[in-house]
Amino acid sequence: MKTRRSFLKISAAGAVGAMALGPMACTSAAVDKKSFGVGLQLYTIRDAIANDLQGSLKKVSDLGYRNLEMASYADGKFYGMVPKEFRKLVEDLGMKIVSSHTSVEAEGITAASAQKLADAHAEIGVEFCVQPWIEEKDRNVETYKRMIADWNKVGEIMKNVGIQFGYHNHNFEFLPTDGIVPYYDVFMKEMDADLITMELDCYWATKAGQDPVEMFNKYPGRFRLLHFKDMSKEVAEPFYTVDKDDITAVGAGLIDYKRIYDARETAGLKYFFVEDDNQGNGFPFEGIQTSIDNLTGKILV
DSSP: OOOHHHHOOOOTTSOOOOOOSSOOOOOSTTOOGGGGTOEEEGGGGHHHHHHOHHHHHHHHHHHTOOEEEEOOEETTEETTBOHHHHHHHHHHTTOEEEEEEOOOOTTOOOHHHHHHHHHHHHHHTOSEEEEOOOOGGGOSHHHHHHHHHHHHHHHHHHHHTTOEEEEEOOSGGGSOBTTBOHIIIIIHHHSOTTTEEEEEEHHHHHHTTOOHHHHHHHSTTOOOEEEEOEESSOOOTTOOSOOGGGEEOTTSSSOOHHHHHHTHHHHTOOEEEEOOTTGGGGOHHHHHHHHHHHIIIIIOO
């Protein structure tokens, strides 16, 4: 694997590329940004959503985002709404829900609760349902293996209703543990590739010293989803300290997303989502506007 420093490069303008799966469009002011298929992980605007769900989603649509990944599921509802109501709200705004972040906790999940989870997500119409996080207390090889066994079972139930389960990384999965690197030696080996796709967060992987393109080459077809957020500064090895302060808008940082885009077929990529864990440091809509402007105005053309 190449080091993060060999992966990062700064363009002459001080910003670098990203990607889109939609058709290329002209760079005039009249460009239809939705035609690029840019996605947004709604965790990025979680505080705004808590204050005004409909108004926040309208702002997202007005900025040109087309695809959404949710981050709020509980007891059969999404953002406090039954599936068909939330789906209608999104579709009336000209957007599509394609993915959802939903945790299966370390304590496990019953077949009945997994079926309820699958049925709710099938009703809202997602293609993917993704495990987004592992609590710090559970970050050991034994628990990882137990959780992955559960995820494979959930993946089978999801597959029966037309959904693919997935896993979203941070940087801790790459921290050597008990003489191994869990992401490669546990996650990639023990997850059923037919049932679970990897949603690679390019920022967190890069922050952990990994090269996403080299990962695609090593595991072709395993990365159907990607998260895009940029990195404003390099940090000292070993890269595992959580530091969100260097998250910046796509195209305003150091990560070469054009190179990642060029390897999309090897990755097996279907969708990508802009995300900012820090909610734009208090200005989430400004941040996601910069991201989509950079993507559709100079990076994807």
